[in-house]
Amino acid sequence: MISLNIEKTFGFISKEKVFAYEAEVKAAQEMLEKGTGKGNDFLGWLHLPSSITKEHLADLNATAKVLRDNCEVVIVAGIGGSYLGARAVIEALSNSFTWLQEKKTAPVMIYAGHNISEDYLYELTEYLKDKKFGVINISKSGTTTETALAFRLLKKQCEDQRGKETAKQVIVAVTDAKKGAARVTADKEGYKTFIIPDNVGGRFSVLTPVGLLPIAVAGFDIDKLVAGAADMEKACGADVPFAENPAAIYAATRNELYRNGKKIEILVNFCPKLHYVSEWWKQLYGESEGKDNKGIFPASVDFSTDLHSMGQWIQEGERSIFETVISLDKVDHKLEVPSDEANLDGLNFLAGKRVDEVNKMAELGTQLAHVDGGVPNMRIVLPSLSEYNIGGLLYFFEKACGISGYLLGVNPFNQPGVEAYKKNMFALLDKPGYEEESKAIRAKL
Numbered sequence: 001m002i003s004l005n006i007e008k009t010f011g012f013i014s015k016e017k018v019f020a021y022e023a024e025v026k027a028a029q030e031m032l033e034k035g036t037g038k039g040n041d042f043l044g045w046l047h048l049p050s051s052i053t054k055e056h057l058a059d060l061n062a063t064a065k066v067l068r069d070n071c072e073v074v075i076v077a078g079i080g081g082s083y084l085g086a087r088a089v090i091e092a093l094s095n096s097f098t099w100l101q102e103k104k105t106a107p108v109m110i111y112a113g114h115n116i117s118e119d120y121l122y123e124l125t126e127y128l129k130d131k132k133f134g135v136i137n138i139s140k141s142g143t144t145t146e147t148a149l150a151f152r153l154l155k156k157q158c159e160d161q162r163g164k165e166t167a168k169q170v171i172v173a174v175t176d177a178k179k180g181a182a183r184v185t186a187d188k189e190g191y192k193t194f195i196i197p198d199n200v201g202g203r204f205s206v207l208t209p210v211g212l213l214p215i216a217v218a219g220f221d222i223d224k225l226v227a228g229a230a231d232m233e234k235a236c237g238a239d240v241p242f243a244e245n246p247a248a249i250y251a252a253t254r255n256e257l258y259r260n261g262k263k264i265e266i267l268v269n270f271c272p273k274l275h276y277v278s279e280w281w282k283q284l285y286g287e288s289e290g291k292d293n294k295g296i297f298p299a300s301v302d303f304s305t306d307l308h309s310m311g312q313w314i315q316e317g318e319r320s321i322f323e324t325v326i327s328l329d330k331v332d333h334k335l336e337v338p339s340d341e342a343n344l345d346g347l348n349f350l351a352g353k354r355v356d357e358v359n360k361m362a363e364l365g366t367q368l369a370h371v372d373g374g375v376p377n378m379r380i381v382l383p384s385l386s387e388y389n390i391g392g393l394l395y396f397f398e399k400a401c402g403i404s405g406y407l408l409g410v411n412p413f414n415q416p417g418v419e420a421y422k423k424n425m426f427a428l429l430d431k432p433g434y435e436e437e438s439k440a441i442r443a444k445l
């Protein structure tokens, strides 16, 4: 299970101040438990892990098997919360070169519906031309343009290549129980469907079929993922004392840093497999807290890669940042630095050492340098990249986000600001029903 260390924030904020949040956090926890806070119709994620049944997991695993048995490639079509959670978990658990491996143990997972790039979609459809592929069409609203557009292309191609009957077996929809175009199409075509509960918002939906189905298709153990999340649900429960509750401490610390002028939180990893965990985290915190002209700006870097680009800014730029490092304790493989007689690169001092030891010293050195440079540092230790630990990490961030949003005083469960660009795009594209907006926007150009 993950653990959290906030010691390296104490040169910047005081421990007493962080612990003084206890009552505020308790109130926030209560608002979540009793459903008395803002956005209380979106609290379905709160006790989701412990309420997932064996039958539900078996149903997901059975559908995943159909896709695994019948597809070389599976396209996950979705955007935002209907995409990032699955990708975060799959990339964290997969071999870094999985799609290049000759002997495949699972379909190649590809993502679409998260951009509107013509070249991306053209190149995808080209690649798929000689592939037996299936599609998981994921959209809570069922009307998101990016996803609907990609799905329209993929559905047609799948039917043309594999025939309508087979397409019906290998296209699965994850969407609303009743509403939306994705639901209507799935019902009409007879696709297998999974429901996204009304009371679980997109960015909190990774432990619904939105995340669980693609993760199972990719060959990972969703039972263990859910078990890790369920144990974390207990560890972060409202009944757990403040000092022992990682979600409470994380929420309090980041709010105290924010109140002390640290407006940007950078999520850091030293393992490229965690890149999409950061992308998922950015949506979770960005959409939950960035409103009412408030909110920590969630940013992310992959180290040591970005130490050679963003490292300068972090070390010596404006002191408005803090870092939260996801520190991976145990790696999966062993690789030692070889010794070299000529030693032309001068690296023989590392000979015989594990690569991970070098990485760990880069991590420790970076922490000390950044703290010295005025960057408060929190550290989340992830014991290893397993389904169980990742499940726990995801739930930890969700729970802390709910608490943190209430500490900030916003509704953490809506995202009204996302509509502005959509409205303009529809007006510019002359979508029926947007006639007035079209006229108004043209007058601005």
Ligand SMILES: O=P(O)(O)OC[C@H]1O[C@H](O)[C@H](O)[C@@H](O)[C@@H]1O
Pocket: 079, 080, 081, 082, 138, 139, 140, 141, 142, 143, 144, 147, 202, 203, 287, 415, 418
């Ligand atoms: O699942 P969907 O309804 O397609 O929504 C996908 C995503 O797009 C929206 O615009 C929201 O900003 C996100 O919170 C959501 O996760």
